[in-house]
Amino acid sequence: MTSQNSGNRKSRLPEAPATRPAESLKQDILRHVLYSLGRDTERPDRQTVFRALALSLRDRLVEKWIASQRDIYSRSSKRVYYLSLEFLPGPFLRENLIALGLENEAREALTDMGFGLDDVADEEYEPGLGNGGLGRLASCYLDSMATLRLPAYGYGIHYAYGIFYQLIKEGRQVERADNWLRGGTHWEFERSHYVHPVRFYGQVREWVDEQGRLRHSLENATTVMAMACDMFIPGHKNDYVLNMRLWAAKTSREFEFSFFNTGDYIGAVEEKIRDENISMVLYPNDEAPEGKELRLKQQFFLVSATIQDIVRRFRKKGIAWDQLPRKNVIHLNETHPAVAIPELMRILVDEELLTWEEAWYICVRTFAYTNHTVLPEALEVWPEDLFRRLLPRHLQIIHEINRRFLHDVRRQFPNDPNILGRVSLVHEGESRWVRMSHLAIVGSFSVNGVSAHHSEILKESVFHDFYKIFPERFNNKTNGITPRRWLRQCNPTLAWLITEHIGPEWLTDLAQLKKLEPYVNSEGFHRAWMEVRLRNKHKLAEYIRDKNGITVMPESLFDVHVKRFHEYKRQLLNVLHVIALYNRIRSSPGSVTVPRTYIFGGKAAPGYYMAKHIIRLINSVAYTINTDPRVGDLLKVVFLQNYCVTLAERIIPATDLSEQISTAGMEASGTGNMKFALNGAITIGTHDGANIEIMEHVGNENLFLFGLLSHEVNEMRSQGYNPRLFYERDSELREVLDMIAGGFFSPSEPHLFRDVVESLLNHGDRYMVLADFRSYVYRQQDAANAFMDQAAWARMSMLNTSRMGFFSSDRAVDEYAKDIWGVSGV
Ligand code: 7GP
Structure with a gap:
């Protein structure tokens, strides 16, 4: 090493306090390269630079977080605790840079070091700590809570392995472990000194204390420690930062040195591994819980650690317990954390010695519950035996809640004895099950659905009995998305074009997008709008070429269907139409005039046979079509593997037509x-979930709705739906189904996709694919015709964006804050 080199290195280390923000950021990056990461500042690689930049931002975030916490504390504000088994934050770097207002500075600092910001940002591997909609919503909401300066905390689990990495191999989904922590954790603080004990199993001991009170305590329990890992969520340029506290399981054995002294060293290590398994992996099931013991353990693990944290903070205030609901609200994101209700009861009754009535008074004023699904198989239930073994005291408490609740219901509905069985917290049949949604409703002061349509369904059918019992608890909070990530960050050029015309206020007040409307008739704006969109499509086309080796035409209609694979989301309906188009191209060339690129993406739960089979079918159809020379550029079908937040950010800005085609009544929201429409894509969709409200906002003429309404679905079912009739009447549909069943797309395994067709023709077509096929085909034709008139399409696109203001998560969270939580910004 020459002295000149070391002289150089020295000159790049922090010396005098830097003045310009870009310079100071650069000094911080270099300091972290050397002192935090132990690397040579002369030639750090891109990954090292990314990590050092992340650490430099964490420094800024933690300062603001401490200040925000002091603010909350000094104002003694009421706090919101948002409990969720899933968070899907996506990559943090760009989001944090935008929120901190440091994007340009980072670009400059990195350029100075010979790196591009985009390349460095691509080094980030996102934490996939959620499955899909529910987890992503939780992250949008944290972003909005921070932007609205709410005294809020997100609580979840620090899974060592997130949602699996999906590979497509020979057309099939293959799952690989998602070791998101392998690169280290640069965004979070592990609080290894900061742990709560969580106790499972054991037996309940009943005893009478000196005051003659009947007491309950748990004996011989197994204890696992929950360690806090904090990640920071900044508000948009407001110096306010919230934390998402994720609990990681640590063995309590390390804290019991005596255990090692007994001599069974390996035994002790095995126990340690077993304990730490609790937070090892996220269950990869979306909308169909897996009734495994480990999952219930995870739920209680989150709940127990979080409630201890909440109670600890409350105790510091030194005020009476009945003030708890005035100072705290605990929001249950689905029923997954609903065991928080008996856990708070247990603490108040068993440990704080409140009477049952006092404790219950507090509980039902503290909890609020959001339901995210009406699929019967997704409503969580647990075998009572399992509950008794794992959480014996909690089961007793649930029984007592139920006894008192049924007593009241009996008095309220003396002439309807059947209602008791329907609303009981415990389903009693051949086997007994604890119904978590019933527990959540009975123990909460608020129950909400996530779109107007969904909330009506809850009241009218799924929870109709509860609506009669507690009408005042039911309300709607239509979902929203954060415009910071889902426009500003993922589509910077469109965001820039918008800001250039209406200023930057839309970033925190999305209704401002309305101001774009006068420009829809301006030719210049039109042109700029479509140029930006086309550029985005070019970029996606490049990505598709790199990843899938398929060349697609950026000028073609990008028709996109990305989301979890589930039969109710009807990716199958889409493929049937793709095949119909293919047949038209083959039988009468010239009949299809609008070239299309179909893009699919999404994961299937590893144990969900039909969903995985549909993925395979799509890939087989893609192969057949893409290699058929008669098709040429008219039709391309692409399956992008491993759909995740990072990939969504690439796809959404490049989409023309957004597929939202669930069976009416099944997609909660x-x-x-919303993300597609906000970025100027046009929706083709059913009258379901928030599609209906999107239609009301953007106008029926600016999207393509089709298919049965949800009451028509129910009527058709109750009248005895016969899918075969549709097959027999519709020759185009018949040809498509016969091709699939006959092995056209799987010549080496002709029977491969027979099950798919069977599910439609012979097993009742539960999702009404065939009933909606024809109207879908017509609506697709309308969409193609509309696309031919590019000026009219551009107008529709701009109107979609300009009218999506309502769907901001800022609006949604503000409604939660005012109507449910009773909190305001600090
Ligand atoms: C989803 C719903 O399917 C989707 O319609 C909604 O937009 C989203 O929640 C956010 O509210 N549900 C889930 O992701 C889920 O896992 C099962 O629900 C409990």
Whole structure:
């Protein structure tokens, strides 16, 4: 090493306090390269630079977080605790740079070091700590809570492995472990000194204390420690930062040195591994819980650690317990954390020695519950035996809640004895099940659905009995998405074009997008709008060429269907139409005039046979079509593997037509539908979830709705739906189904896709694919015709964006804050 080199290195280390923000950021990056990451500042690689930049931002975030916490504390504000088994934050770097107002500075600092910001940002591997809609919503909401300066905390689990990495191999989904922590954790603080014990199993001991009170305590329990890992969520340029506290399981054995002294060293290590398994992996099921013991353990693990944290903070205030609901609200994101209700009861009754009535008074004023699904198989239930073994005291408490609740219901509905069985917290049949949604409703002061349509369905059918019992608890909060990530960050050029015309206020007041409307008749704006969109499509086309080796035409209609694979989301309906188009091209060339690129993406739960089979079908159809020389550029079908937040950010800005085609009545809301429309895609969709409200806002003439309404779905079912009739009557549909069943797309395994057709023709077509096929085909034709008139399409696109203001998560969270939580910004 020459002295000149070391002289150089020295000159790049922090010396005098830098003045310009870009310079000071650069000095911080270099300092972290050397002192935090132990690398040579002369030639750090891109990954090192990314990590050092992340650490430099974490420094800024933690300062603001401390200040924000002091603010909350000094004002003694009421706090919101948002409990969720899933968070899907996506990559943090760009989001944090935008929120901190440091994007240009970072660009400058990195350029100075010989790096591009985009390349460095691509080094980030996102934490996939959620499955889909529910987890992503939780992250949008944290972003908005921070932007609205709410005294809020997100609580979840620090899974060592997030949602699996999906590979497509020979057309099939293959799952690989998602070791998101392998690169280290640069955004979070691990609080290894900061742990709560969580106790499972054991037996309940009943005893009478000196005051003659009947007491309950848990004996011989197994204890696992929950360690806090904090990640920071900044508000948009407001110096306010919230934390998302994720609990990681640590063995308590390390804290019990005596254990090692007994001599069974390996035994002790095995126990340690077993304990730490609790937070090892996220369950990859979306909308169909897996009734495994480990999952219930995860739920209680989150709940127990979080409630201890909440109670600890409350105790510091030194005020009476009945003030708890005035100072705190605990929001349950789905029923997954609903065991928080008996856990708070247990603490108040068993440990704080409140009477049952006092404790219950507090509970039902503290909890609020959001439902995210009406699919019967997704409503969580647990075998009572399992509950008794794992959480014996909690089961007793649930029984007591139920006893008192049924007593009241009996008095309220003396002439309807059947209602008791329907609303009981415990389903009693051949086997007994604890119904978590019933527990959540009975223990909460607020129950909400996530779109107007969904909330009506809850009241009218799924929870109709509860609506009669507690009408005042039911309300709607239509979902929203954060415009910071889902426009500003993922579509910077469109965001820039918008800001250039209406200023930057839309970033925190999305209704401002309305101001774009006068420009829809300006030719210049039109042109700029379509240029930006085309550039985005070019970029996606490049990505598709790199990843899939398929060349697609950026000028073609990009028709996109990305979301989890589930039969109710009907990716199958889409493929049937793709095949119909293919047949038209083959039988009468010239009949299809609008070239299309179909883009699919999404994961299927590893144990969900039909969903995985549909993925395979799409890939087989894609192969057949893409290699058929008769088709040429008219039709291309692409399956992009491993759909995740990062990939969504690439796809959404490049989409023309957004597929939102669930069976009416089954999609609670959808949030992808909002992201696409906000970025100027046109929706083709059913009258379901938030599609209906999107239609009301953007106008029926600016999207393509089709298909049965949800009451028509129910009527058709109750009258005995016969899918075969549609097959027999519709020759185009018949040809498509016969091709699939006959092995056209799987010549080496002719029977491969027979099950798919069977599910439609012989097993009742539960999702009414065939009933909606014809109207879908017509609506697709309307969409193609509309696309031919590019000026009219551009107008529709701009109107979609300008009218999506309502769907901001800022609006949604503000409604939660005012109507449910009773909190305001600090
Ligand atoms: C989803 C719903 O399917 C989707 O319609 C909604 O937009 C989203 O929640 C956010 O509210 N549900 C889930 O992701 C889920 O896992 C099962 O629900 C409990």
